[in-house]
Each structure stands twice: as C-alpha cells, then as structure tokens.
Amino acid sequence: MTRRGPVVAGLMLSTALAAMDATIVATAVPAIVRDLGSFSLFPWVIAVYMLTQAVCTPIYGRLADVYGRKPMLLVGAGIFLAGSLFAGVAWSMPALIVARALQGVGAGAIQPITQTIAGDIYPLAQRGRISALISTVWGGAALLGPALGGLLSEFGLWRWIFLLNLPVGIAALTMVTVFLHESVERRPHRLDLLGTALLSVGVVVVMIGLQESLWWAVPVGLVSLVAFFRWEHRAAEPIVPPWIWRDRMLLGAFLGSAVVGAVLIAPSLYLPTYAQGLLGASAVAAGFALATQSIGWPLAAALADRLYLRYGFRDTALAGLALIVVSSVMFVLLTPDSPLVYAGACSFVNGFGLGLLSVSCVVGAQSVVGWERRGVVTGGVVFFRSAGSAVGTAVFAAVAGASMLSGGTVSSVDQVAAALDGPQARAARAALASAVHHVFLAMLAVAVLGVLAVLVMPRRREPLADAASADSDPAGSDPAGSDPADAGAGGGGPAGEGASAEGRPTG
Incomplete structure (x- = not known):
C-alpha cells in the first residue's frame, strides 16, 4: 500500500533540489570563477541546466506513462545526483558545464513526475492542496537558493552547493x-527515437536563439519542431500524441502554463534591481519585496x-488571470517615489493570481485523462511553463534593452547597472525606470493575451474518475498512442469505459 505522507x-525534497539548483549558482559566480577561471563560459553553467531540463521534461512525461512514475523518477533523480557529484568535483569550467547539463537531464524528470504522482495518489478534491505544498517548496527553495549559494561561497565552500544534494x-x-x-502493465514498447531527436534539436536551437538573441537560429529550430509534429502523426508510440492538440481543456492548460512562465519571470528579473536602484532598498529588502x-x-x-470544484477550471483560471492583470497594472503604476511596501503588494497579488492559474492548468489537464496519459499531459504543462519563461526572458530583455538605448544616454543594459551609483546615476536611474516600466507594460499585454488563451478551455467539463479509484483512458481506447480525439476530446468520455486496473498506485 502506498503511504501518502x-x-x-x-516529492517535496525532490522538488526542492530541482528548484534550488536553478538559482543557487548565480550568487557563487565570483568564487567559482576564482577557482576554475573562464568567466566568459560561466553563463552556460546556468543556461545549460535550464536547456536540458526543458528538453527532457516532455520525454520523461511520456516514459512515465509507459514504464511507470516510480522507475522514471528514480532514474531522473539518480542522474541528477550523479551530475551533482560530478559538479562538486569539477576541475574546470567545461567540466562544470557538462555536469550541469547532466543535472538538467535528471531535473527534467523531477517536476513533471512529482506533480503526476501527486495527481495519482490524491483525489481531485485534494489535489489543489497538494499542489499548494509543492508550489510552496518550489518557490521557497528558488528564493533560498541565492542566499545559500552566497553563504557557502563566502566561506570558500562553493562545491558544497552541489555536494549537499547527495544526502538530501x-x-x-x-x-x-x-x-x-x-x-x-508490462508489455513491449517502441520508443519514439526520431521524435525525441527532432524535439530535442528544435527546443535547444529555439531556446538558444531566444536567450542569446541569435534570431537566425529561431526559424531553424522551428523547422525541426514542425518536422517533429508531422512525425508524431506517424509514430507508433509518439512522445507527444497528436490528440493532445485537439483537446480544448489540454490546449487551454498548456497555453495558460506558458503565460504562468512568462508572467513569473518579469518581476523575478527586474523588480529586485528596480527596488535597489530606484526605491533605495537593500538587497535583502528587495528580496522580500519579491518574496511576497x-x-x-x-x-x-x-x-x-x-473554486474549481464549484466553478470549473476555466473560471478559476480566469479569476487568476484577472488578478494577474490587476497586478500588472499595479506594476505599471510603480514609480521611483513608491514605497517598497507597494512593490511587495504588487508581487503578492501577482503570486495569488499565478497560484490560481497554475493549479487550474495542472489539475485541469490531469483530471480529463486517465492514469495511462497523466504523465504526458503533466509533462506538457511543465514544458510549456519552461518555454514561457524562456520566451518571456528573451522578449522582456529585448523590451528593456530597446527602452534603455532609445534614450540615448547609455550604450548598454550592463552600463545602466554599473552606473547607478556613479556620476551618471541620474541618467542611469531614468533609463532603468523607463526600461522596467516598459517591461511591465509588456507583462500586462501577455496577461491580457492569456485571458484569450484560457478562453479556449470548455466552461464546464466533467473529469474522469480519480486515479485512486477508477481512472481510465479518456475514450476507453488503447493507451499506447491511438487517437481518442474523435471519441472524447471535446468533452471527456465517462470514466470506467474500457478501463484497465493496471498501471495505477496500489494504494
């Protein structure tokens, strides 16, 4: 019997590891570079982790449906720990980058499969609370990461940033x-190796193009992704089954998750700098303003x-988006004369809206498929959130850079950050205020577009029975990759038709 507690x-410990390692390295830059050198390569220590994690997320989601959640989580976590050990003993910057890539390959399993297991072992009425626990751990660990990384670096112990992952x-x-x-259920499977290769190449090239402003790379990556989606219609057991895109609930959940990723990244990147450079806050106080x-x-x-049990997933998601729009307007109205408490209030409202939207997307997607497909749809939700963050980072950076350079007083974004306390402080602060204002306007536009995206969801849709009792395939069809869109994609077939007792938690 499965013991939930x-x-x-x-699951919470696993989530904390993946979340913290996404942020903990940033504050250890001086110590790591002092020991390993190659400062110019250091951005890849962070970027390669995010890239490999994003690429592997949908792959693990599909494999979890085929081979089970437990073995795939153990494999992913094992790879993550091997990468952590390698990073802890890295002798050069290239070696550290390879280790971080290995960590990302493992981390790609952790977030989607932990969410999937939570959906398996808890009924629909309780999944929101479990998602809240996991969200709390994720957010807290991501915020704790930079502080812990800085503390360990202060004492020359940056290698323990990675080695501490091992006992935990x-x-x-x-x-x-x-x-x-x-x-x-144990039966033969045909792995979609060509689909995996096309997806990996497409995602990596597009994300590198967006992150590094290599705009020629984006269409190259998109060609690979188009080839991937065309191939998935022919694959025997596709990584991303084509029926997903014809299901309104799933499509709305994926688009909503992309909005979550994009909206989440804007305050995270720009609010602390704004608070320190324009509101006169210390680094700790600026961190607390974002922590709300x-x-x-x-x-x-x-x-x-x-809310979603009473009003449905779409209306709950729209309520979250309404709060995100309100918070975006509040951020737009932020000025250098605003008190720090106001910035914290903006972040709180923003986080509240993101909480409603993210849970509606995750649980809504999980609730309309059976056990055999919950892994792939949860992986899709997590992947779209990561993709939204990557695209949002590139778009908001482009908006900020264009705003700063249009004033003619600075020549680069880095110059603004360096000049906040120098003789050009007034011009730098004006440029920073303008840039962040335009970033928040862009965030408002994303939030409004998110409302249109979530309207794709059906207003009311009956979920299948819960995983702990009688989860089934959405149309009672074979789970190996056949297309249920004709039978149940629009409304979700009744639970129990063609259900199999295999492939579910025994508790």
Missing part, C-alpha cells in the same frame, strides 16, 4: 522507493480546489 515528503536526494529517493507502490509573490502563490493554490 512519506511519499509527499519525498538519497533521503528523497529512499522515501519514494519504500513507500510508493504502483502496478504497471511566493506567499500569495501557495495561499491561492490552497484555495483553488474549492
């Missing part, structure tokens, strides 16, 4: 191994289950 504890990860793996039990976002998010996630 220890399993959730293991082993504890998480032990809990999942001992207390999670699932029964998976992580307070609002889990509070909203805990409330979301009551």
Whole structure:
C-alpha cells in the first residue's frame, strides 16, 4: 500500500533540489570563477541546466506513462545526483558545464513526475492542496537558493552547493522507493527515437536563439519542431500524441502554463534591481519585496480546489488571470517615489493570481485523462511553463534593452547597472525606470493575451474518475498512442469505459 505522507515528503525534497539548483549558482559566480577561471563560459553553467531540463521534461512525461512514475523518477533523480557529484568535483569550467547539463537531464524528470504522482495518489478534491505544498517548496527553495549559494561561497565552500544534494536526494529517493507502490502493465514498447531527436534539436536551437538573441537560429529550430509534429502523426508510440492538440481543456492548460512562465519571470528579473536602484532598498529588502509573490502563490493554490470544484477550471483560471492583470497594472503604476511596501503588494497579488492559474492548468489537464496519459499531459504543462519563461526572458530583455538605448544616454543594459551609483546615476536611474516600466507594460499585454488563451478551455467539463479509484483512458481506447480525439476530446468520455486496473498506485 502506498503511504501518502512519506511519499509527499519525498516529492517535496525532490522538488526542492530541482528548484534550488536553478538559482543557487548565480550568487557563487565570483568564487567559482576564482577557482576554475573562464568567466566568459560561466553563463552556460546556468543556461545549460535550464536547456536540458526543458528538453527532457516532455520525454520523461511520456516514459512515465509507459514504464511507470516510480522507475522514471528514480532514474531522473539518480542522474541528477550523479551530475551533482560530478559538479562538486569539477576541475574546470567545461567540466562544470557538462555536469550541469547532466543535472538538467535528471531535473527534467523531477517536476513533471512529482506533480503526476501527486495527481495519482490524491483525489481531485485534494489535489489543489497538494499542489499548494509543492508550489510552496518550489518557490521557497528558488528564493533560498541565492542566499545559500552566497553563504557557502563566502566561506570558500562553493562545491558544497552541489555536494549537499547527495544526502538530501538519497533521503528523497529512499522515501519514494519504500513507500510508493504502483502496478504497471508490462508489455513491449517502441520508443519514439526520431521524435525525441527532432524535439530535442528544435527546443535547444529555439531556446538558444531566444536567450542569446541569435534570431537566425529561431526559424531553424522551428523547422525541426514542425518536422517533429508531422512525425508524431506517424509514430507508433509518439512522445507527444497528436490528440493532445485537439483537446480544448489540454490546449487551454498548456497555453495558460506558458503565460504562468512568462508572467513569473518579469518581476523575478527586474523588480529586485528596480527596488535597489530606484526605491533605495537593500538587497535583502528587495528580496522580500519579491518574496511576497511566493506567499500569495501557495495561499491561492490552497484555495483553488474549492473554486474549481464549484466553478470549473476555466473560471478559476480566469479569476487568476484577472488578478494577474490587476497586478500588472499595479506594476505599471510603480514609480521611483513608491514605497517598497507597494512593490511587495504588487508581487503578492501577482503570486495569488499565478497560484490560481497554475493549479487550474495542472489539475485541469490531469483530471480529463486517465492514469495511462497523466504523465504526458503533466509533462506538457511543465514544458510549456519552461518555454514561457524562456520566451518571456528573451522578449522582456529585448523590451528593456530597446527602452534603455532609445534614450540615448547609455550604450548598454550592463552600463545602466554599473552606473547607478556613479556620476551618471541620474541618467542611469531614468533609463532603468523607463526600461522596467516598459517591461511591465509588456507583462500586462501577455496577461491580457492569456485571458484569450484560457478562453479556449470548455466552461464546464466533467473529469474522469480519480486515479485512486477508477481512472481510465479518456475514450476507453488503447493507451499506447491511438487517437481518442474523435471519441472524447471535446468533452471527456465517462470514466470506467474500457478501463484497465493496471498501471495505477496500489494504494
């Protein structure tokens, strides 16, 4: 029998590791470069982790449906820990970059599969609260990461940034191994190797093009992605089954998750600098102004289950988007004369809206498919959030750069950050204020577009039975990759038709 408490504890520890490693390295730059050199290569220490994680997320989601959640989570976490050990003993910057790539390959399993397991072992009415716990851990770990990285670097212990993952990860793996039990039907499978290759090449090239402003690379990557989607219609067991795109609930959840990723990144990147450079806040105070976002998010996630059970997933998501629009307007109205408390209030409202929207997308997507497809749709939700963050980062950076350079007082974004305390401070602060104002206007535009995207969802849609009782395929069809769109993509077939008792948690 599956014991939920220890399993959730293991999932939370796993989530904390993946979240913290996305941010913990940033504050350790001086110490790492001092030991390993090659400062010009350091951005890849962060970027390669995010790239490999994004590429592997949908792949793990599909494999979790084929081989089970538990083995794929153990494989992913094991790869992550191997990468952590390699990073902890890295002897050069290229070696550290390879280690971080290995960490990202493992981390690609952690977030989607932990969310999928939570959907498996808890009924629909309780998934919002479990998502709130996981969201709290994710947000808290991401915020704690830079502080812990800076503290360890201060004492010359930057290698422990990675080595500390080992005992924590082993504890998480032990809990999942001992207390999670699932029964998976064993049968032959044909892995979609060509689809995996096309998806990997397309995602990597597009994300590098966006992150590095190599605009010629974007169409090259898009060609690979188009070839991937065409191939998936022919593959025997596709990584991303074509029926996903014809299901309105899933399409709305994916688009909503992309909005979550984009909206989340704008305050994270620009609010701390604004608070320190224009509001006169210390680094710690600026961090707390952003941290209120992580307070609002889990509070909203805990409330979301009551709302979507009563009003439906679309209306709950729209309520979240309404709050995101309100927070975006509040951010647009932020001025250098605003008190820091106002910036914190903006972040709180923003986080509350993101909490409602993100839970509606995750649980809504999970609720309309059976066990055999929950992994692939959860992986899709997580992937679109990562893609939204990548695209948002590139777009907002372009908006900020264009705004700063249009004033004619500075020649680069880096010059603004360097000049805030120098003789050109007034011009630099004016440029920063204008740039961040335009970024928040762009965030408002994304939020408004998000409302249109979520309207794709059906207003009311009955979910299938919960995983703990009688989850089934959305149309009672074969889970190996056949297309249920004709039978149930629009409204979700009744639970129990053609259901199999295999492949579900035994508890």
